[in-house]
Amino acid sequence: MKTDLNTNLRAIWGRAYVRVVGANRELSWLFFEVTLPLLAVFAFALIYRGLHAPEQYIGFVVVSGAMVAFWQNILWAMAAQFYWEKEMGNLELYLIAPVSRMAILLGMAVGGLFMTAIRAAAILIIGSWIFGVHYDVGSWLMLLVVFWVTMGALYGLGMLSSSLFMLYGREAWHTANLFQEPVYFISGFYFPVRSLGSGVAMAASLLPLTLGLDAIRQLLFSGGPVNPLLPVRTELVLLVIAMVLFNWAALKALTYMERLGKMTGRLTLKSQ
Amino acid sequence: MSEALEHSDAPSRLGPWLAAARLGWAIESNWADPFVFMTYQIVRPLFGALILVVMFKIVTGQPTSSAVFGQMYVGNAFFILVVQCVSCIGLVIFDDRERYQMLRYIYLAPIGLGAYLAARGMARLAATTVSILFTLAVGAWLFGLRYHLSPADLPYFSLILILGGIATLAMGIMLGGSTMLMAQNGWSMPEGVSGVLYLFCGAVFSIDILPWPFSAVARLIPWTYWLEGIRRSLLGSGYVASLAGLTNAQILLRLGIGTAGTVAVAWLTLRFAEYRAVATGKLDEKTDH
Amino acid sequence: MNWAIETQNLRRVFRGGTVRRLWRRKSAQNGNGETVALDAVDLQVKPGELFGLLGPNGAGKTTLLKILSTLLLPTSGTATVDGIDVAKDPERVRKRINMVSGGEHSGFGILTVRETIWMFAQFYGVPGRVVRERADRMMDILGLTEFAETKVSKLSTGTRQKMNIIRGFVSAPRILYLDEPTLGLDVAVAREVRSFVRAWVDEHPERSIILTTHYMAEADSLCDRVAIIDRGRVRACDTPANLKRDWAPECVYRIEIPLWTQGGHPLDDLDVVRSADVEHHGDRGRTNLRVILENGDGIGAVTERLSQRGVAALSVSRLEPTLEDAFLNLVGHGLAASEEKGR
The missing domain is CATH 3.30.70.1150 (ACT-like. Chain A, domain 2)
Structure with missing residues (x-):
């Protein structure tokens, strides 16, 4: 048991190392990962400015821009990574190793977290500075708790998705790509989700991103009208439930998909 | 004998070009499943437009049939072409070099990299036309937009579209060429560049609100005039107040000059990148990261 | 006897879809659109043995290795590794195995050779100091020391395969699968790899290697015993000398x-x-x-x-007479002819 834990911890560090080293050796990521997403945030902020929207909406866009970084890290640098690594030939080496698949995924996510955190911080700091966003934080502690619980739920969702990427490769990649804009839309990345109507917003709450963003906005802009979906405490409870459920489902799905892949022979089949 | 072979078996110039376009179609269309592909072509632009609709509604409270929304909507719909073509051509080199490992053979083939990239982009351009038409139709059907394209405007509109298409293909080729000198981790660059263009050409907001020097850049790039020309043709009026003094012909002229400039820069970039890639051995070097 | 590997009546059938399309040209296909990749395979490999699986492309060698390495489930029959059933207890099997394939492109171009070996060793819980000692020794034997700090993206095919070989050996597995490890290598590198593999088995008499190959000379010179496999069936299994004596x-x-x-x-x-x-x-x-x-x-x-x-x-x-003659006699055609048929 102790040996297994030790091996899994080593696996997390081993897989994270690639990303950490990559960030140091190829500094071009600073341009790709920071400058370009920042410009996208600028574009949406300028749309609001062009429409003479309240300044708070520009704040929403900046905060969303930072959160997008985490979401993209989970979806593309972790979940979809199983697809790429299958194509490279790494996946089968992970699968024959005596470690949990979740440890490998966690390694990818943790390794990417460094770059993601820098990207998110840059968007938040530079975006706030350029557009003069004013934050009014109600409770820092609550903000941190909500942020990390949202991350926990999102990583659970990402691991769940990775089981699909593991087996369905290219098809899963296309599906994830397909849902990029719909996810941005229904989770209210660029506007308060309640604007979609309570029914749609509640349905969108199945995505932890929706609740997380709404709660974080409420906590960051507590002084003004943010058109909240639910009270922060309720959202936090729902996020905790989502975190537990998604992580449990991910564990089950990874085991199930791996077994299904072994039965059908798709697990190591490339170029699908 | 050999001379006869050279003449009779020499491939036509069009043949390889069509083959590349067909390959582009097969790859882009998810290995020739037209239904999946069309869903893909429609869902993303549609939700992109919906985000815009909600943003507009919650801020202004105006109906979507208003003139300002029409300008935003049409700009956003046509900009899909830039996003899709630039991303597509920009990623061809990564795909062919890293994944399919075919770049070296394409380089050796008589088609030439520039024509190959353009042909791949043409396939996407054709498919994206469907996305644009669908988005415009949704605009008219759901959001009450009215288009005023008269037969008399058609030649002008066609010229605007053709020049914009050429400029977009050239931008894609420029990025495709640049990626020859990059490791695979630059995969997000083409999408990022289209994001930059989105910002500078005023796809959904007037470039007049851009601070200097961004506003100056906006006046240099052809897509600004492309979208202005499209808006004038389709909606009967332009969007950018500071360009209101320009006649349609002047818009066309500026677009033509911008397109020519983009083509020239793309050609130079591609030649330089090819030369550097061959000189440094990067042409078929699999970077794996 | 405790076998390192044992299979009993092992059978693997692929049904429909992409897998069928990939396999139908190479293996036996029945009227139901099913492809029988392995059929009634009974094998026993002793601890300390270097065991060869010799057969043409599509014979079922890689399918067998995938089952033994827990990447694929058998359709019927059983396979055990170190006495553990691969289908029932894959986690315990994984603690005992590792695998290297020919033409492998695993790893990350941005890491150096030493980092790549270290990274994969982490998945087996091997402490960094131990990895370093083992890797240094193996790199020295395989002439890879000068490339230790070179990025993987800069390696030639042969050098990269040497790195892969070390990646497989560095976790000191009880059973190592080598799937056509010299595929695409030049004569000198292939020879270095073969002598490294042979020396490792000789040094570690309790550990086993299963080697798949379609190079007759490789199987002949390297393996203690060889199973000749064709169209999913084991046609004969013995030492190379006995196979030549009995079948050539x-x-x-x-x-x-x-x-x-x-x-x-x-x-x-x-x-x-x-x-x-x-x-x-x-x-x-x-x-x-x-x-x-x-x-x-x-x-x-x-x-x-x-x-x-x-x-x-x-x-x-x-x-x-050579092993190829024995193969020809058993299978009814040479490797080249078999591959030709596959096309």
Whole structure:
């Protein structure tokens, strides 16, 4: 048991190392990962400015821009990574190793977290500075708790998705790509989700991103009208439930998909 | 004998070009499943437009049939072409070099990299036309937009579209060429560049609100005039107040000059990148990261 | 006896879809659109043994390795590794195995050779200090030391494969699977890899290696025992010497004739000829026939047939039997012919 834990911890560090080293050796990521997403945030902020929207909406866009970084890290640098690594030939080496698949995924996510955190911080700091966003934080502690619980739920969702990427490769990649804009839309990345109507917003709450963003906005802009979906405490409870459920489902799905892949022979089949 | 072979078996110039376009179609269309592909072509632009609709509604409270929304909507719909073509051509080199490992053979083939990239982009351009038409139709059907394209405007509109298409293909080729000198981790660059263009050409907001020097850049790039020309043709009026003094012909002229400039820069970039890639051995070097 | 590997009546069938499309050209396919990749495979590998699986492409070698490495489930039958059932307890199996494949492109171009070896060793819980010691020693043996700090993206095919070999060995597995490890390597690198593999088994008598190959000489020189596998079935399993003794025909001749351009070969309707491999050398204007005869008396009939057809026998020599002859005799065709059929 102790040996297994030790091996899994080593696996997390081993897989994270690639990303950490990559960030140091190829500094071009600073341009790709920071400058370009920042410009996208600028574009949406300028749309609001062009429409003479309240300044708070520009704040929403900046905060969303930072959160997008985490979401993209989970979806593309972790979940979809199983697809790429299958194509490279790494996946089968992970699968024959005596470690949990979740440890490998966690390694990818943790390794990417460094770059993601820098990207998110840059968007938040530079975006706030350029557009003069004013934050009014109600409770820092609550903000941190909500942020990390949202991350926990999102990583659970990402691991769940990775089981699909593991087996369905290219098809899963296309599906994830397909849902990029719909996810941005229904989770209210660029506007308060309640604007979609309570029914749609509640349905969108199945995505932890929706609740997380709404709660974080409420906590960051507590002084003004943010058109909240639910009270922060309720959202936090729902996020905790989502975190537990998604992580449990991910564990089950990874085991199930791996077994299904072994039965059908798709697990190591490339170029699908 | 050999001379006869050279003449009779020499491939036509069009043949390889069509083959590349067909390959582009097969790859882009998810290995020739037209239904999946069309869903893909429609869902993303549609939700992109919906985000815009909600943003507009919650801020202004105006109906979507208003003139300002029409300008935003049409700009956003046509900009899909830039996003899709630039991303597509920009990623061809990564795909062919890293994944399919075919770049070296394409380089050796008589088609030439520039024509190959353009042909791949043409396939996407054709498919994206469907996305644009669908988005415009949704605009008219759901959001009450009215288009005023008269037969008399058609030649002008066609010229605007053709020049914009050429400029977009050239931008894609420029990025495709640049990626020859990059490791695979630059995969997000083409999408990022289209994001930059989105910002500078005023796809959904007037470039007049851009601070200097961004506003100056906006006046240099052809897509600004492309979208202005499209808006004038389709909606009967332009969007950018500071360009209101320009006649349609002047818009066309500026677009033509911008397109020519983009083509020239793309050609130079591609030649330089090819030369550097061959000189440094990067042409078929699999970077794996 | 505790076998390192044991399979009993192992069968793997692929049904429909992409997998079928990939396999249908290479393996036996029945009328239901099913492809039988492995059929009734019974094998036992002893601890400390270097065991070869010899067969053409599509014979089922890689499928067998995938089952043994827990990447694929058998359709029926059982397979155990170190006494553990691969289908029932894959986690315990994984603690005992590792695998290296030929033409492998695993790893990350941005990492150095040393980092790559270290990273994969972490998945086996090997402490960094131990990885370093083992990797240094292995890199020294394989002549890889000067590339230790080179990025993987800069490596040649041979150097990269040496790194992969070390990646597989560094976790000190009880059982190591080598799936065509010398595929695409030049003669010198392939030889280095083979001697490294042989030395490792000799140094670690309790550990086993399963090697798949379609290089006859590799199986002959390297393996303690060899199973000849074709179209999913094990045709024979023994030491290379015994296989040659029991299955290789004694009457093998090489006959050189002027370049034969009429298709097939000039002896194709002769009863005494069991099989013949044809090699054309257009540059020299020669064709070499490697002929297996039913008995030693048949050579007279051969020369007579050649002269009847106006073909001069430029040279005739009798050959020592090889593993390839045994393979030919067992399977009914050579590796090249088998691959040709596969296409």
